[in-house]
Structures are given as C-alpha cells and as structure tokens.
Amino acid sequence: MVLIHLDEELTRLEEEREMIADMLRHLGADMRRLRGQYEESGTLNKPETSKAVADLRYWLKVAHETEALITNVRRKQKGIAGDWALDLERARLEVGCRMARLRRCCGAGELSD
Secondary structure, eight states: OOOOOHHHHHHHHHHHHHHHHHHHHHHHHHHHHHHHHHHHHSOOOHHHHHHHHHHHHHHHHHHHHHHHHHHHHHHHHTTOBTTBOOOHHHHHHHHHHHHHHHHHHHOTTTSOO
16 A cells, blocks of 8 residues: 655645646637637638637646645645534634633632633
C-alpha cells in the first residue's frame, strides 16, 4: 500500500489546476480567434470550431472535477466529514463565555474555573 499525505495530494491537485487553467487560457484565445474570423468573413470553419468547442467542454469538465477533488482534500484536512464539522476552538470560547456569565450570575465562588 502506498500512503499519500493530504498536503502532497493537495499540491498535486493545485499543480493540475494550474495546468488546466493554462489550457483553458489557450482555448479561450482560440475561441476569440475563431470569433474574429467569423466576424470578418461571416463563415465558420466547422471542423475547427467543433473541435475547439469539444476541447473547451472537456477541459471545463476536468477543471470542475479537479476543483471538487481540491475541496474534498481541504475538507479532510479540516476534519470535516459529511456536511458537518465541529469547530473545537469556537466551542471552547463559547463554553468559556457561558461559564463567565454563570459566574457573574450565580456568584464567583460557586463555579470552578
């Protein structure tokens, strides 16, 4: 079995995201070029346009999947399982505030720190 640390997985996914973003920038330039050709001539090079649109759809799908994987890794790093997580630091602060209110209300000597 090969273990992969979440930080390493996140780094790999972020590098993949950068590569995908670069590919999408190139495809965007291709689409702008094709639009310019259409505006000038009023005709489309259908095979080239179809290929560019198919490539764009593919890379947008890959980008979406990669972003979902990055989100999952970040959730795992934060200890979030499912839709819920427990923020222990915030819980500690809220319990401390409630204890302070109880001390003021009920008398300082009756509740322990």
